[in-house]
Amino acid sequence: MRQSHLFTKTRKESPKDEISQNAQLLIRGGYIHKEMAGAYDLLPLGLRVFEKIKQIIREEMNALGGQEVSFTALQDPELWKETNRWKGEAVDEVWFKTELNGGTQVGLGFTHEEPMTRVMKNHISSYRDLPRYTYQFQTKFRNELRAKSGIMRGREFLMKDFYSFNRSDAELEVFYEEAGAAYLNVFRRVGIGDFTYLTFASGGVFSKFSHEFQCVSTAGEDTIYIDTDKRIAVNYEVMSDDILRDLGISKEALVEAKAIEVGNIFKLGTRFSEPLGLTFKDEDGVDKPVVMGSYGIGIGRLMGTIVEVLCDEKGIVWPESVAPFTIHLVELSQGDEKIRAYADKLYEDLTVAGIEVLYDDRDMRAGEKFADSDLLGIPHRVVVGKTTTDSAIEVVRRKNGNKGVVTREKLLAGIYHA
RNA sequence: CGGGGUGUCGUAUACCGGUAGUACGCUUGCUUUGGGAGCAAGAUGACCGAGUUCGAUUCUCGGCACCCCGACCA
Numbered sequence: 152m153r154q155s156h157l158f159t160k161t162r163k164e165s166p167k168d169e170i171s172q173n174a175q176l177l178i179r180g181g182y183i184h185k186e187m188a189g190a191y192d193l194l195p196l197g198l199r200v201f202e203k204i205k206q207i208i209r210e211e212m213n214a215l216g217g218q219e220v221s222f223t224a225l226q227d228p229e230l231w232k233e234t235n236r237w238k239g240e241a242v243d244e245v246w247f248k249t250e251l252n253g254g255t256q257v258g259l260g261f262t263h264e265e266p267m268t269r270v271m272k273n274h275i276s277s278y279r280d281l282p283r284y285t286y287q288f289q290t291k292f293r294n295e296l297r298a299k300s301g302i303m304r305g306r307e308f309l310m311k312d313f314y315s316f317n318r319s320d321a322e323l324e325v326f327y328e329e330a331g332a333a334y335l336n337v338f339r340r341v342g343i344g345d346f347t348y349l350t351f352a353s354g355g356v357f358s359k360f361s362h363e364f365q366c367v368s369t370a371g372e373d374t375i376y377i378d379t380d381k382r383i384a385v386n387y388e389v390m391s392d393d394i395l396r397d398l399g400i401s402k403e404a405l406v407e408a409k410a411i412e413v414g415n416i417f418k419l420g421t422r423f424s425e426p427l428g429l430t431f432k433d434e435d436g437v438d439k440p441v442v443m444g445s446y447g448i449g450i451g452r453l454m455g456t457i458v459e460v461l462c463d464e465k466g467i468v469w470p471e472s473v474a475p476f477t478i479h480l481v482e483l484s485q486g487d488e489k490i491r492a493y494a495d496k497l498y499e500d501l502t503v504a505g506i507e508v509l510y511d512d513r514d515m516r517a518g519e520k521f522a523d524s525d526l527l528g529i530p531h532r533v534v535v536g537k538t539t540t541d542s543a544i545e546v547v548r549r550k551n552g553n554k555g556v557v558t559r560e561k562l563l564a565g566i567y568h569a
Numbered sequence: 570c571g572g573g574g575u576g577u578c579g580u581a582u583a584c585c586g587g588u589a590g591u592a593c594g595c596u597u598g599c600u601u602u603g604g605g606a607g608c609a610a611g612a613u614g615a616c617c618g619a620g621u622u623c624g625a626u627u628c629u630c631g632g633c634a635c636c637c638c639g640a641c642c643a
Contacts (some may be wrong), residue, residue, distance in 0.1 A: 162579095163594085163605070164592095165580095166581085167581070167635095169637055170636075185635095187634080188636085244570090296641065297641080304642080353643095360642080372642085415643080417643065445643080485601095485603095486602085515605090517603040517604060518603080519605045521604045543603090
């Protein structure tokens with residue numbers, strides 16, 4: 152991608168209506184645009200990051216046996232009345248409700264347990280049909296009383312929601328552990344593994360605990376207590392001596408921290424299968440309710456968290472796995488046609504080699520190009536200038552500023568640092 | 570939802586009951602050129618509505634929007 156063709160521009164100043172670091176940097180870099188409180192547009196760079204994150208999650212969910220689907224946002228009130236969740240007060244008034252032209256009420260989904268369960272009724276009738284796992288990347292609507300923290304808590308957001316359908320609590324238990332491990336894989340792969348802890352949290356009405364994945368950050372809204380040796384944590388909401396005893400954690404070992412909830416997994420049991428009539432015949436011909444679980448990750452929140460946790464005073468620092476491009480090629484030809492031609496050719500060759508390159512071919516001063524490059528946070532900056540030769544091309548690593556030279560041959564082979 | 574605050578070019582800000590200024594960005598020209606250049610010339614702005622007033626961007630009221638604190642957060 153030639154940067155001169157990219158329709159977005161960077162900004163020197165942060166918008167005054169954003170306090171959160173994630174939104175400030177993403178807006179300044181032209182990754183996103185704020186449409187209204189709690190609703191953001193993804194611009195080309197932002198969409199690229201989003202798709203990278205989605206693909207990592209998709210791979211992990213597929214490895215769990217998940218089958219990808221995509222459900223409608225429109226929700227049938229009758230279905231939700233069966234689980235007693237159509238009433239606004241039952242769900243903290245997060246419903247966006249609207250109506251069809253004829254006056255029929257519909258809702259915009261804030262989660263999908265009900266419709267997912269209903270669809271599975273058409274396909275699950277025997278123990279031979281189980282287990283089954285589904286997931287989707289789907290837009291959720293939540294009418295939050297107060298949107299805040301930039302893209303971390305929006306009124307419309309893309310969520311990966313995964314649903315498990317098992318024969319028994321024991322079978323769910325085994326799967327639940329696998330799902331937790333897959334979640335840790337996701338957070339490791341997107342670059343925040345070192346800061347993210349499996350956290351015991353309230354199980355609500357369904358079970359003793361649910362598990363959250365909490366990423367330590369001063370931007371977090373939750374408070375957790377971390378056992379750094381065991382790499383687990385307890386949410387302060389459920390913190391008590393009894394819980395610590397159950398978990399075999401000593402109080403002295405705990406460190407308090409603010410954290411961002413980047414994922415959450417729940418054992419639902421038969422909370423939805425019973426009222427909605429999702430049952431199967433077991434080997435003895437007896438009807439039993441399906442045992443369910445649900446597993447969520449907010450994609451935008453995860454993107455915001457990566458920004459919050461890894462950025463520095465100059466801007467965003469993307470891990471290679473989710474960066475919009477791998478290389479930021481910056482030419483400093485300043486009117487020198489030879490340098491310009493060299494950079495053009497290098498851009499073409501890198502692209503042909505299958506490397507994702509953002510090519511800053513704009514006619515600007517070096518300082519401005521470097522500042523933009525730092526702000527955008529692409530992992531490797533390749534600088535083509537007066538001193539560039541095939542045997543010595545300058546590469547700077549964004550995350551630590553380390554500067555080195557590499558041959559053209561190595562660069563095209565995907566080796567960016569000597 | 571309770572409390573507090575703010576709405577001025579694209580962005581960030583200033584001033585003012587009587588011609589709305591600055592910086593960045595944008596256009597044109599010249600000079601410059603490895604860390605957000607200089608000079609010159611331009612274009613672009615008062616959230617909406619009502620009221621007070623000779624005159625309102627400024628004061629008052631209402632609306633809307635946005636931000637912050639709290640509450641909330643399967």
